[in-house]
Amino acid sequence: MLAAEQRILEGIAVAGAPRPALTQLPAVVFAANFALVALVAVLDYLTGYDVRLAILYLFPIALATWRLGAGAGTFMAIASTLAWLVSFSTEHPYAHDAYFYWEGAAKAATFLFIVWLLARLRRALAHSDERFVTVLDGLAAAVFVEDPRDGEVLFANPRFRAKFGERRPGVLPASIGDEYAGEIHDAAAHRWYLVRSRPLRWIDGRAVTLRLVSDITEEKRVRELMERHRDALHRSSRLVALGEFASAIAHEINQPLTAIATYNNTCLRLLESGRGDPQELLPAMQKCREQAKRAGAIIQRLRELLRQPEPALGAQDLNAVAQAALQAAEAEALEAGVALEPVLAAQLPPVRADALLIEQVLLNLIRNAVEAVQGLAPARRRVILASQANPDGSVTLSVSDLGGGVAEGIRERLFDPFVTDKPGGLGLGLSICRSVIESHGGSIASESGATGARFAFTLPGAGP
Numbered sequence: 001m002l003a004a005e006q007r008i009l010e011g012i013a014v015a016g017a018p019r020p021a022l023t024q025l026p027a028v029v030f031a032a033n034f035a036l037v038a039l040v041a042v043l044d045y046l047t048g049y050d051v052r053l054a055i056l057y058l059f060p061i062a063l064a065t066w067r068l069g070a071g072a073g074t075f076m077a078i079a080s081t082l083a084w085l086v087s088f089s090t091e092h093p094y095a096h097d098a099y100f101y102w103e104g105a106a107k108a109a110t111f112l113f114i115v116w117l118l119a120r121l122r123r124a125l126a127h128s129d130e131r132f133v134t135v136l137d138g139l140a141a142a143v144f145v146e147d148p149r150d151g152e153v154l155f156a157n158p159r160f161r162a163k164f165g166e167r168r169p170g171v172l173p174a175s176i177g178d179e180y181a182g183e184i185h186d187a188a189a190h191r192w193y194l195v196r197s198r199p200l201r202w203i204d205g206r207a208v209t210l211r212l213v214s215d216i217t218e219e220k221r222v223r224e225l226m227e228r229h230r231d232a233l234h235r236s237s238r239l240v241a242l243g244e245f246a247s248a249i250a251h252e253i254n255q256p257l258t259a260i261a262t263y264n265n266t267c268l269r270l271l272e273s274g275r276g277d278p279q280e281l282l283p284a285m286q287k288c289r290e291q292a293k294r295a296g297a298i299i300q301r302l303r304e305l306l307r308q309p310e311p312a313l314g315a316q317d318l319n320a321v322a323q324a325a326l327q328a329a330e331a332e333a334l335e336a337g338v339a340l341e342p343v344l345a346a347q348l349p350p351v352r353a354d355a356l357l358i359e360q361v362l363l364n365l366i367r368n369a370v371e372a373v374q375g376l377a378p379a380r381r382r383v384i385l386a387s388q389a390n391p392d393g394s395v396t397l398s399v400s401d402l403g404g405g406v407a408e409g410i411r412e413r414l415f416d417p418f419v420t421d422k423p424g425g426l427g428l429g430l431s432i433c434r435s436v437i438e439s440h441g442g443s444i445a446s447e448s449g450a451t452g453a454r455f456a457f458t459l460p461g462a463g464p
Contacts, residue, residue: 393461
């Protein structure tokens with residue numbers, strides 16, 4: 001329950017409760033107050049003004065103002081003043097007649113001021129009652145006050161009467177306490193209600209219970225729908241993650257399988273031509289075996305990454321990693337008629353890296369470069385793999401080609417998942433490369449133009 005709403009409900013006992021009328025006869029009240037004025041005047045006259053009973057005129061003036069309004073109060077104030085003037089009698093006359101009239105005027109002004117104050121107070125209380133009743137009438141919740149002894153409804157706002165009538169709601173258990181806060185299910189009507197209760201002292205002094213009943217059926221349904229939607233999103237996220245992982249495995253395994261197929265085709269051509277010399281077939285079959293082992297190592301590494309997301313870091317020579325990547329890409333480049341040109345620094349500082357993951361990054365970059373230039377003129381079918389030591393101890397590896405560059409529309413999103421300009425491509429290769437490099441604490445970037453593209457990544461040094 002909101003704090004403001006709580007304060008509003010606390011005013012029900014005073015503002016919203018039916019007030020017992022002291023009388024329904026204004027004429028009787030007026031006559032009684034006028035008689036009281038006359039009685040004060042008589043007593044003032046009989047005491048010779050020595051007791052100064054004129055202050056008692058305030059009682060009929062106040063009663064008339066409070067019960068009948070400012071007009072009746074003003075009349076009583078004037079009548080009281082005239083009664084004082086007429087009944088004035090004392091053995092101690094004023095030194096000057098002006099003082100007598102001055103005191104009469106002061107009494108009249110005082111009486112009228114009291115009338116004005118009481119009239120304003122009466123209007124303020126009436127407006128206060130109206131404000132509380134207006135707010136209660138406008139509440140979306142059903143509000144009522146009941147006698148806990150017999151369940152009699154002592155007060156109810158319009159929302160309560162429209163929903164439950166004039167009697168206590170049957171949905172509320174008979175055993176519900178005076179201080180209750182919780183949800184109640186109406187199985188018959190398929191509705192849910194939020195009920196708040198608190199004890200209250202009624203206007204006649206007896207202990208009653210204030211209850212607020214809010215229909216939360218729609219909120220419950222919305223929450224249930226949101227929970228179902230959230231569960232569906234979780235299932236979809238798992239399916240998407242599974243699909244991305246399957247795509248990543250397919251992408252990574254495709255490279256050694258392509259190399260195996262290339263070497264196997266070479267062996268088959270040699271055997272079909274009748275020139276299948278074992279000495280010529282042996283190197284190709286050995287490379288097939290190496291690529292098969294490589295495919296198994298990739299699957300094993302991916303399984304390890306699922307169990308432990310951190311790469312297996314160790315001090316590595318990136319020149320050696322680059323050489324291994326060149327050997328793995330040699331068969332595919334040879335079949336595409338593309339020359340691989342290593343431009344490696346003479347000596348590199350060691351870096352902390354997972355050699356297999358970095359080799360996969362290089363293979364992805366080399367393969368992309370080979371695909372970019374394989375349809376071009378022979379002079380441009382070149383891919384350059386370069387290494388460079390940096391002054392801060394880090395090492396940069398780059399793969400450059402002489403192709404047409406990356407399409408301008410996707411350059412800014414090139415490393416995002418599923419972004420590619422290749423027909424039938426998955427768009428996962430560069431995303432995987434970035435994830436691997438960033439997991440090593442490095443960075444990867446690309447440069448592209450009409451005369452080719454360059455992809456470079458930098459890994460921090462291994463330190464002492």
